[in-house]
Amino acid sequence: MKVALVGNPNTGKSTLFNLLTGLNQKIGNFPGITVDKKTGYCKLSNHVTAEIVDLPGTYSLYPKSKDERIVFQVLADKTNPNYPDLIILVADSTNLRRNLLLYSQVADLGLPMLLVLNMSDMAKKAGLKINTDKLAERLGVRVVAISARKGEGLSTLKEAIAQYTPIATQNRTIDVDIFAPEAIKQIRQKLNTDNSYYALQVLHQHEHLDHFSLQEQEEIEHIEQANGFKTHQLQTAETVARYRHLNTILNEVVLDTGAEKKFQITDKLDSILTHKFWGFLIFFAILFFIFNAIFSWSSVPMDMIEGSFAWLTEYGHQHLPPGVLTDLLMDGVVAGLGGIVIFIPQIAILFGLISILEDTGYMARVTFMMDKIMRKFGLSGKSVVPMIGGIACAVPSIMSARNIENWKDRIITIMITPLVSCSARLPVYTLLISLIIPNERIWGIFSLQALALMTMYIISIITAVLAAWVFKFIIKAREKSYFIMELPVYRMPRWKNVFYTMFEKSKTFVFEAGKVIIAISIVLWVMSSYGPSKRYEAIDHKYEALETKLADSTQVASLERDKAAERLENSYAGILGQTIEPVIKPLGYDWKIGIALITSFAAREAFVGTMATIYSVDSADENAAELRLRDKIAAAKNPATGLPTFTFATGLSLMLFYAFAMQCMSTVAVVYRETKSWKWPLIQLTYMTAMAYVAALIAYQLLK
């Protein structure tokens, strides 16, 4: 049997879903929207298992966003793969009347239903007494009071699901025919249905229902026009009628004994947490904590992951028969896998913290405080978190933009987050800064190099905000943007939920974005390890001949490095780097930098490694290697002119290029995954690369 969870946002619907299904969940797509479709299985008894789908949270069947539209699309179409046998309407006991508005709409669609009153423990605490028997009697459906947070009432709920009747039992709520008698009659005849409310809903939102044929759509539209159907007026009238009905239903069902002191704690916390001074101070302290956590807590597991993949590669090379297949497996696939797994600690930490902020109710206050500033730049108050997270890594941050409800705000946040200087740019900046900025201090305190690094971070934040402001005018809003939002009361986080979020986000990233990352990393590996066979044979011959003459092992090692450098130069990536030289020459780059640009397309930090290979630097000791690399690059001279290739202008131009260019396939993959289309990642890749090119060009041409 199929069960659908329907309810308002913030009712604990997802917590209940997690409780019913455990880790036995599948994440898929609803076509056309960015919210994930979560389905899972719940064992009700030894031989009955229910398939449960979690529908997007909504306050009414009249959708205000694309995501909310899904609810009616699923419930209206018998051929929809998610069309349920039973609807569980999850309501927040502490705010029953508003929650039952959705109930009364859904009930009139005539599907079998069950009403769950969640947060019954909190209602009790707040002094609310709900007579569930009376409510069940008046509504005509089974009512189960639970507390998903505490796990209370779950077995009763499972029993109720198992005992469901395939015939809807609920009483009719309001007389809907009076709203548009003639139009409803015609639609009922047309669609051959006896459900007036379904007919009314079809009149309201048939444009968004894709199970009607073009001809049917035209006919419905015609009925609408002919009867002078006024959508907004009728929705208003219906909502008023439904509330009036609910007042009767709830009369003597809910007894409020403690309304006075209900919000004392939340009010006190709010007066500090949204205070003009303390509010911002606490918020920035929390942001700093998050930022620091992504950076420092993840470093140990990330080092371990890096270490084990390096070990695996080495082990594989030693124990597998040498050849193309082993190379592909180890240097292409395993390296690609390592590049995916490495993100898990950061994703898990960021999402763990964010889900705590969401769960406690603090995130809603962040939006409340930041809305005014962020709105000016086309962002939402919640965009602050992805942007600060972007200083550590854009990948988990872009995933966290999912918390932003408004489509336009979310897309703009996703588009600009990779501009914020992430930790992968750090090795590139340090290398380049050490090359072009003297290691001196001004006024004896400030290190010039540190100041330069800080400037790069500030430039990145300013650019991101400006880019958001530009996108605000370019991207068209798909839906009217509301800020009418519930401010939930503060409560303790649900640790189980935090854990689920961490697990689920990491899993989604590995399986969804991972595919793209593996594919690109294999392509790049092939490009940088293969070249035209004639050239490769020539190199092999040359070094074989040289090596036989040498006996000394250190000389052989240095020869091996020269060989690796020469191979890279002659690989397809190397050839491509040389071909693009005319394009990058105006930026002050030679073909060697060109090769590094291509290989670091996968990940920025590859720039340093590639430069080391090209300049054939011994990499036994990291720190020494970097110093030697710096000296070698600094000493490099242009063979034609005899002047140093690496000047201040070149260095600055490169830094600006890396500040703005995408150069991160994991970000591309994650944007694809989050927006569910190639359109946005491609626009992003293009605009960032173009911006990087122009900035680097201007910098070099002015300074050379």
Added chain:
Amino acid sequence: MKLSQLTPGQKGTIVSFTDLEMSVKLMEMGCLPGEEVEVERYAPLGDPMAIRISGYQLCLRKSEAAVIVIQ
């Protein structure tokens, strides 16, 4: 009088709405004619605002509160 003109702590009763489309959303969120509403606080930068309505806290922008006519 509009809801957006109240200062924190002031109360009023909703009379009507000046924007039809927005009124549907506001009513779905519990802002019904006849309902008592209290302004709780304004955000540190003066906008949006938090109100207490039908037993819970709602926040909305001043421009949205301006469509709510109160007494």
